[in-house]
Amino acid sequence: MDSFFRSEEMCLVQLFFQTESAHNCINELGHLGLVQFKDLNPGTVAFQRRFVKEVKKCEEMERILRFLENEVVKSNIPIPADFTSETIPFPRDVLDLESSFDKLEQELKEINSNRDTLRQNFTQLMEINHLLQMTDDFFEEAESQLSISELPSEDSVYSSRVTSRRTSYTSTNGPLKLGFVAGVIKHERFPAFEKILWRLFHGNFVLRHAEIKPHEEENMAEDPVKKDVFVVFVQGDQIRGKIRKLCDGFHASMYPCPNNAYARKEMRTNANTRIEDLRLVLKRTEEFRATVLTAAAANLQEWTTKVKKMKAIYYTLNLCNIDITQKLIVAEIWCPVSDLNSVHTALIHGSEQSGSSLSPVVNRIQTQQTPPTFNRVNSFTSGFQSIIDAYGVGNYQEINPAPYTMVTFPFLFAVMFGDCGHGLVMTLLALWLILHQEHFRKLKNELIDMLVDGRYIIFLMGLFSIYTGLIYNDCFSKSFNVFGSSWSVRPMFHPHGPWTNDTLHDSGHLHLDPLVSGVYSGNPYPFGVDPIWNIASNKLSFLNSYKMKMSVIMGVAHMLFGVTLSLVNYIFFRNLKDVALQFIPEVIFMLSLFGYLIFLILYKWCVVMKSESAPSILLLFINMILFDYSSEGTVLYRTQRPVQIFLVVVAVLMVPWLLFAKPLLLYRKHKLSKLVSMADIFVYQGIHTIEYCLGCISNTASYLRLWALSLAHAELSEVLWKMVLQVALRVTSGMGSVLLAVTFAAFAVLTVTILLVMEGLSAFLHALRLHWVEFQNKFYKGSGYKFTPLSFDRMRDMQ
Amino acid sequence: MVSCLFCGPKLAACGIVISIWGVIMLAMLGIFFTTHSAVLIEDVPFKEEDMHNDQESLHAIYGLYNQVGYNCFIAAGIYVLVAALSFCQIKLNHRKEYMVR
Numbered sequence: 001m002d003s004f005f006r007s008e009e010m011c012l013v014q015l016f017f018q019t020e021s022a023h024n025c026i027n028e029l030g031h032l033g034l035v036q037f038k039d040l041n042p043g044t045v046a047f048q049r050r051f052v053k054e055v056k057k058c059e060e061m062e063r064i065l066r067f068l069e070n071e072v073v074k075s076n077i078p079i080p081a082d083f084t085s086e087t088i089p090f091p092r093d094v095l096d097l098e099s100s101f102d103k104l105e106q107e108l109k110e111i112n113s114n115r116d117t118l119r120q121n122f123t124q125l126m127e128i129n130h131l132l133q134m135t136d137d138f139f140e141e142a143e144s145q146l147s148i149s150e151l152p153s154e155d156s157v158y159s160s161r162v163t164s165r166r167t168s169y170t171s172t173n174g175p176l177k178l179g180f181v182a183g184v185i186k187h188e189r190f191p192a193f194e195k196i197l198w199r200l201f202h203g204n205f206v207l208r209h210a211e212i213k214p215h216e217e218e219n220m221a222e223d224p225v226k227k228d229v230f231v232v233f234v235q236g237d238q239i240r241g242k243i244r245k246l247c248d249g250f251h252a253s254m255y256p257c258p259n260n261a262y263a264r265k266e267m268r269t270n271a272n273t274r275i276e277d278l279r280l281v282l283k284r285t286e287e288f289r290a291t292v293l294t295a296a297a298a299n300l301q302e303w304t305t306k307v308k309k310m311k312a313i314y315y316t317l318n319l320c321n322i323d324i325t326q327k328l329i330v331a332e333i334w335c336p337v338s339d340l341n342s343v344h345t346a347l348i349h350g351s352e353q354s355g356s357s358l359s360p361v362v363n364r365i366q367t368q369q370t371p372p373t374f375n376r377v378n379s380f381t382s383g384f385q386s387i388i389d390a391y392g393v394g395n396y397q398e399i400n401p402a403p404y405t406m407v408t409f410p411f412l413f414a415v416m417f418g419d420c421g422h423g424l425v426m427t428l429l430a431l432w433l434i435l436h437q438e439h440f441r442k443l444k445n446e447l448i449d450m451l452v453d454g455r456y457i458i459f460l461m462g463l464f465s466i467y468t469g470l471i472y473n474d475c476f477s478k479s480f481n482v483f484g485s486s487w488s489v490r491p492m493f494h495p496h497g498p499w500t501n502d503t504l505h506d507s508g509h510l511h512l513d514p515l516v517s518g519v520y521s522g523n524p525y526p527f528g529v530d531p532i533w534n535i536a537s538n539k540l541s542f543l544n545s546y547k548m549k550m551s552v553i554m555g556v557a558h559m560l561f562g563v564t565l566s567l568v569n570y571i572f573f574r575n576l577k578d579v580a581l582q583f584i585p586e587v588i589f590m591l592s593l594f595g596y597l598i599f600l601i602l603y604k605w606c607v608v609m610k611s612e613s614a615p616s617i618l619l620l621f622i623n624m625i626l627f628d629y630s631s632e633g634t635v636l637y638r639t640q641r642p643v644q645i646f647l648v649v650v651a652v653l654m655v656p657w658l659l660f661a662k663p664l665l666l667y668r669k670h671k672l673s674k675l676v677s678m679a680d681i682f683v684y685q686g687i688h689t690i691e692y693c694l695g696c697i698s699n700t701a702s703y704l705r706l707w708a709l710s711l712a713h714a715e716l717s718e719v720l721w722k723m724v725l726q727v728a729l730r731v732t733s734g735m736g737s738v739l740l741a742v743t744f745a746a747f748a749v750l751t752v753t754i755l756l757v758m759e760g761l762s763a764f765l766h767a768l769r770l771h772w773v774e775f776q777n778k779f780y781k782g783s784g785y786k787f788t789p790l791s792f793d794r795m796r797d798m799q
Numbered sequence: 800m801v802s803c804l805f806c807g808p809k810l811a812a813c814g815i816v817i818s819i820w821g822v823i824m825l826a827m828l829g830i831f832f833t834t835h836s837a838v839l840i841e842d843v844p845f846k847e848e849d850m851h852n853d854q855e856s857l858h859a860i861y862g863l864y865n866q867v868g869y870n871c872f873i874a875a876g877i878y879v880l881v882a883a884l885s886f887c888q889i890k891l892n893h894r895k896e897y898m899v900r
Contacts, residue, residue, distance in 0.1 A: 737873035
C-alpha cells in the first residue's frame with residue numbers, strides 16, 4: 001500500500017439524502033471523520049445562508065454555557081467529566097435545551113442580583129452599627145470640649161474605643177447649638193475629605209473619625225473595603241447642608257444619628273436584630289445558589305458537546321444545497337477512495353436511525369478540480385508529517401517526504417548533537433513524555449502541548465544521538481576506551497624511539513610519530529574515534545577535517561536522493577519528457593562535479609600517502625574548475641588530469657541542455673498557437689537552471705553546518721566539564737565530596753538548559769532547514785491544500 | 800505530628816530526577832577513577848613535584864586517582880540521601896492532595 005509514500009487518491013462524491021435524516025447522517029459522518037464537505041454556495045454571505053438562525057441559536061446557547069461555567073468555577077464547584085459522548089442531538093432537543101438554558105440563565109441572574117442587594121443591605125447595617133457604637137464616645141467628648149473652648153481641635157483621635165465615659169451631660173442650652181453629620185467614608189478618601197473641610201470652613205468644625213475594624217465573622221462581603229466612621233460637629237444648618245453635599249461628592253454614606261443616648265441604643269438593638277435576620281437570609285441564598293450551580297455543573301460537559309455538535313452540523317448543512325421541494329439535501333464531499341464503503345455504511349446507519357424509508361444515494365462524479373491532499377497518519381507519523389506540512393502541504397499525489405524524514409531528520413540532528421550522555425538524557429525525557437502523555441495533555445499549556453506532539457521525534461533524536469555519540473566517542477565530553485587504543489606512547493621512548501627523560505623535561509608538547517614502529521598498531525580503533533584523541537591537544541585538527549568531509553559526503557548523498565525522488569514523481573505523473581529534459585542533466589551535473597568531490601575524499605581517505613605531500617582536496621577541486629594543472633605534485637592518481645577535464649566539460653554541457661532543451665521543444669509544439677508565451681517559458685526555465693546549478697554549490701556548502709554545530713556542541717560540553725565539574729573534582733581535601741555534590745547539581749542544571757534545550761533547539765532548527773530547503777527544493781512542489789474532514793473527535797481535542 | 804512537607808510537587812520531582820542522575824553518574828565516575836582511566840587524567844590534581852619523583856610518582860598518581868574516586872562515591876551517597884528525601888516529599892504531597900479532597 002503506498003498510502004504513505006504519496007497522498008491518498010481522493011474522489012468527489014455527491015450525496016443525496018432526505019431532510020429528516022440529514023442530522024443523523026451528518027452526525028454519523030462527523031463521528032467517522034473521513035469526509036470533507038465542499039461549499040456548494042460559495043457566493044453567499046454568512047447571514048444569507050439557510051440555517052443562519054439555527055447557527056445563531058447555537059451560538060447564543062454557547063454564550064449561556066460559558067456564563068454558567070464561569071459562575072460554577074467562581075464558586076469552586078467541581079465539574080464532573082462527561083462520558084456520554086455518543087449522544088445524538090436531535091433538532092427537537094435543540095428547543096428543549098434552548099428553553100432550559102434560558103430558564104437557568106434567568107434564575108442565576110436573579111439569584112445573583114438578590115444576593116448583591118442583600119449584601120449591600122448587610123454592609124449598610126454593619127456600618128450603622130459601627131457608627132452608633134463609636135459616636136457615643138465622640139458625642140461626649142465633643143460636647144464637653146466645645147463647651148470649654150471655641151478652638152477647633154485638629155488632632156483627630158484614632159481608634160477611640162477606650163475613652164473615659166463622661167456620665168454627665170453638659171447642658172446643651174446656651175448659645176452653642178450643635179449640629180452634626182455622621183457617616184461612613186472610604187479610608188483612602190478620608191485625608192482629602194478632611195483637607196477640603198478645612199479649606200471650606202476654616203476650622204469651624206470638630207471632626208472625629210475612627211477606623212472600622214472588621215470582625216472575623218463578617219466575611220459576607222467579597223472584598224472587605226476599609227472604611228472610616230466620622231462625625232462632623234458644626235454650627236448652623238447651612239453649613240450642615242454644605243457638608244452633606246461634600247459627603248455626596250466623596251461618595252460617603254450618611255446615616256441619621258439621633259441626638260440622645262437612649263435613641264441611639266434603641267437604634268442599635270434594632271440594627272442588631274436586622275443584622276441577624278439578614279445573616280440567615282444570606283446563608284440560605286448562598287446554599288440555594290450552590291444547589292442550582294451543582295445541578296447545572298453535572299450536565300455542563302454533556303451540554304457543551306451537544307451544542308458544539310449541533311453548531312457543526314448546522315454549519316455543514318449551510319454548505320449543502322436544498323432542493324426546491326425542501327425534501328432533499330444535496331451535498332458534495334471529498335473522500336478517500338478506499339473509504340467509500342465506510343462512508344456508505346455510515347450513511348445507511350444514519351438514515352435508519354432517523355427512521356426514514358429511503359437510504360441516501362452516493363454518486364461518484366469525475367471532476368477537473370484538484371482534490372485536497374490527505375496523508376493517513378497514526379500517532380507516530382503525525383509528528384513528522386506535521387513538520388513537513390508546516391513548510392508546505394504537498395500537491396495532490398505528489399511524493400510525500402515524510403517517510404524518509406522519519407530517518408534522515410533524527411539522523412542529521414544527531415550528527416549535529418553527537419553526545420551519548422546528552423542523547424541518553426534526551427531519550428529518557430522523551431520516554432517520560434510518551435508514558436505520561438495524558439497527564440501532560442491535561443495541563444493545557446501551549447509549549448508543553450508542542451513537546452507532547454513531538455514526543456516520538458524527540459525519542460528518535462535521542463536514540464540517534466546516542467549512536468552518533470558512540471561514533472564521535474563523546475559522553476559529557478569524555479571518551480570511552482572500550483577496545484584499547486590503537487596508539488601507544490611507550491614505543492616513543494629509548495631504545496625504540498627518539499624520546500629520553502630530557503625530552504620530557506624540556507618540551508611542553510610532545511608529538512607521537514606514527515612512523516616509529518609500535519606507536520600506531522596498524523589496526524584502527526574498531527568502532528568510533530580513538531579515545532586517545534580526547535587527551536590530545538591537536539584533537540580539533542583531526543576532528544575538523546573529518547567532520548567537514550563527512551558533512552559534504554552526507555550533503556551530496558541527501559541531495560542526490562532528493563533528485564532521485566523527482567524521477568519517481570515524473571514517472572508517476574507519466575511525465576517522461578521531463579525525465580530526459582530535466583532529471584538526466586540535473587543528475588549528470590551533480591554527479592560529475594560533486595560526485596567526483598566525494599570520490600576524491602573517499603580516495604584520499606583510503607590510500608596511504610605521506611601527510612606532508614598529500615594534496616589538499618579543496619585546491620584540487622578549484623584547480624579542476626579553472627583547468628589549472630601547472631603546480632607540482634597535485635595528483636592523487638595517474639589519470640587524474642584527463643578524467644577531470646572530461647568531467648568539467650560534461651558538467652558545463654549540461655547547463656545549456658537544462659536551459660534550452662525544454663523551451664525549444666515546447667516552442668516547436670506550440671508554434672502556431674498563441675496560448676503559450678515563449679518569454680515566460682524561457683524566463684522560467686532560466687530561473688530554474690540557475691537555481692539548480694548555483695544551488696548545488698551553495699547547498700553543498702550549507703551542509704557544512706553539520707560540522708559547525710557538532711563542533712560547537714563538543715566545545716560547549718567540554719567547557720562545562722572543565723569550568724564546573726573539574727573544579728570540584730580537583731579538590732581532594734575533606735569537604736571535597738560535599739562540594740562535588742553541590743557542583744554536580746549545578747552541572748546537571750546547566751547541562752539541561754544550555755546543552756539540551758538551547759543546543760537541542762538549535763540543532764533541531766538547522767536539521768529542519770536542511771530538510772525544508774536543501775533536500776525538498778530538489779523535488780517537492782508543496783502547493784496543495786490539506787484535507788480537513790468534519791470530525792467531532794478533532795473538535796473535542798481542539799477545545 | 801509536625802508536617803515535614805517543605806517543598807511542592809515540582810521541586811520534589813526535580814530533586815528526585817537530579818538525585819537519580821547524580822547517583823548513577825557519580826557512581827560511574829567513581830568506578831572510572833578507581834580503575835585509573837587515562838581519559839580522566841586532567842581531573843586529577845597532581846602537581847609538578849609528583850612527576851619528578853621517579854620512584855613513587857606512579858603510586859602517588861594512583862593514590863590521587865583513588866582519592867578523587869572515593870570523593871565521587873561519597874557524593875553519590877549524598878545523592879542517595881537526597882533521593883530518599885525527595886521521594887518522601889513526593890509521597891507526602893500525594894497524601895496531602897488526597898486528604899484535601
